[in-house]
Amino acid sequence: MILLVLILLIGFSAAAYWAGRRLARRRAAGTRAHSSLGYHGAYVLLWAAIPALVVLILMAVFSTGIQYQLLLADAPEAIRALDPMRQGAFWYDVLTVADGGTPQQIWAGPQAELLQSEAQRAARIGGLMTLGGAVAAVLAGLIGLGLALRRVAPQFRARNRVEGWIAAFLFVCSAIAILTTLGIIASLLFESLRFFQSVSPLEFLFGTQWSPQIAIRADQVGQTGGFGAAPLFVGTFLIMMIAMLVAGPIGLFSAIYLSEYAGPRQRAIIKPVLEILAGVPTVVYGFFAALTVGPALRGFFNGVGAQLAGGPLDSLGQYLMLVQNQMALVAGGVMGIMLIPFVSSLSDDIINAVPQSLRDGSYAMGATKSETVKRVLLPAALPGIAGAFLLAVSRAIGETMIVTMAAGLAARMTLNPLDTVTTVTVQIVTLLTGDQEFNSPKTLAAFGLGLTLFIVTLGLNIIAQQIVQRYREQYD
Known part of the structure; x- marks a missing residue:
């Protein structure tokens, strides 16, 4: 109908x-x-x-x-x-x-x-x-x-009236986007203030014990220090660093190859194939991490541990033999693979935006292609590349599905990539899954985490945009 x-x-x-x-x-x-x-x-x-x-x-x-x-x-x-x-x-x-x-x-x-x-x-x-x-x-x-x-x-004056309607429509679309953003911020602030009325912001930001449940007895951990989110921030930072250690070098070197070394035919084939990774759903990456990468790394470390057990490094061997499928290394590595086309595409566009006159001047002075890339192109494109990296960092911080399936749910204050950890986004999903009562600190903690994550990612995006804008103005 x-x-x-x-x-x-x-x-x-x-x-x-x-x-x-x-x-x-x-x-x-x-x-x-x-x-x-x-x-x-x-x-x-x-x-x-x-x-x-x-x-x-x-x-x-x-x-x-x-x-x-x-x-x-x-x-x-x-x-x-x-x-x-x-x-x-x-x-x-x-x-x-x-x-x-x-x-x-x-x-x-x-x-x-x-x-x-x-x-x-x-x-x-x-x-x-x-x-x-x-x-x-x-x-x-x-x-x-x-x-x-x-x-x-x-x-x-039909033209004036029609263009007035079009201008009004465009204004409404802009207003909807702005009001939506304000609504998101207002909802986060309102619920977060309710949460911080029950839990101290200092305890939330710097506490080391994350156990968001309502205590029944006075001796339970939820009674004191159960909402310390520092382990979540550490886990988020650890997985983000592993992801960027994978995506940063591979994405940047791919961009340099596509921009400076690959011919038109090679570029026409490699770039679309590389960017196919950007269209793969994150849940597929999660399956890949849980079913392929995790067991492979566990088998590798268990094998190394078996070789070291009984020798001078027996304690290390015993530890490696206990490594499981879920660990920060698995989640960060697969997330880095997911971010490769993101870093590569942005860096490729930024390097191509460097004026050709800089390349020609370097070649005229007798520099080789590799010397031109190292001494001319990368320094000139560095602000834009830094902006691309910061945007990738904000994308890594907000990822949920891969971490849920590959890193576990343990809130630990550790920088060991072989341990199971959890992140802010995973805990938000966990806290809001199922029938929940929105009057308890347990559920409201999700909004405190969301507000913190929003502020961090907003700051990273603002810094990245400022860097990219400064770079564009330099060569306009």
Whole structure:
């Protein structure tokens, strides 16, 4: 039904555009018009389509609520006797069945008999509302069409009006983006302030014990120091460093090869193949880490430990024999592979942006290609490359799926890459998974972590943008 309405709206808009052009051509015969025929047609189209579209949007937003209230107004007594939670579940199933779905719960007694009859009533109400909304949209479109056609005239400034509509639309899009950002910040701040009313910010930022549960006894760790997030920050930093140690050199050297050494044919093949990595979902990287890289590294370290056991390095051997699949090295290494095309593509664009005159001057002085890259191109492109690295760092800090599947959930204050660790994003997912009560410090801790992560990544992005902007101004 919705698809049919949209098709009719598109056809109606096209007819309005054609009518506006034709009327403008007829009324402008022999005179010089202010605006072209296309602007007159676009003006009529806007006045015909936007009122109808507004009515359809209002119908889509409020129709379910109105339908629900109409159902409640004549609800049977057997349904009114249910507790509010059961009533909500019943009416949800009624609307689901009315739309052709399957009820989520099994109802018995009078509720089972009333389910089908109320679903039929909901379907009738929904059909009438859909028909009424369609009629209202048609009437709104016709009224807008009539008002627009009356204004079509040779001296009518249709171009100014249409461009004003376009400017208003662009402003609304910009405002939506800004308001969305402000909404995200406001929600984080509000919930984080509630959290910090229960937990000291100093304890949260510098505490070394992360055990976010509500204590039942006074001797439980959740009673004192259970919300120290320092192990999460250390784990995030450790995995990020491992990822950048993999992605940084490989991505940068790939960019240098593609920019300075590869021919056009090689570049046309290698660059798209390299950037395929950027399109692989992170959950696939997680599978790769958990099923391939983790067991491979565990087998390697266990084998080394078996060779060292019983000798002078027996303690190290015993430790290596206990290495498991999940460790920071696995998560960081696979995350670094994921970030290679990110670093490579940005660095390649930055190196290509270095003026050709610098290369020509270096070659004219007798420098080789490698000397030109090392002494001319990299110093000139260093600000942009640093910005690319910072953007990759912010991307690594925000990664969740790979860490969840490959690094474990243990909150440890360790810089050992062979240990299981956890990160801020993984703990946010863990805290908000399942049925949670948003009045306890345990759940609100996720918002404190989110605010901290937001501030860190925002700072990194601002620094990166400033560096890249300074680099661009240097060669504009």
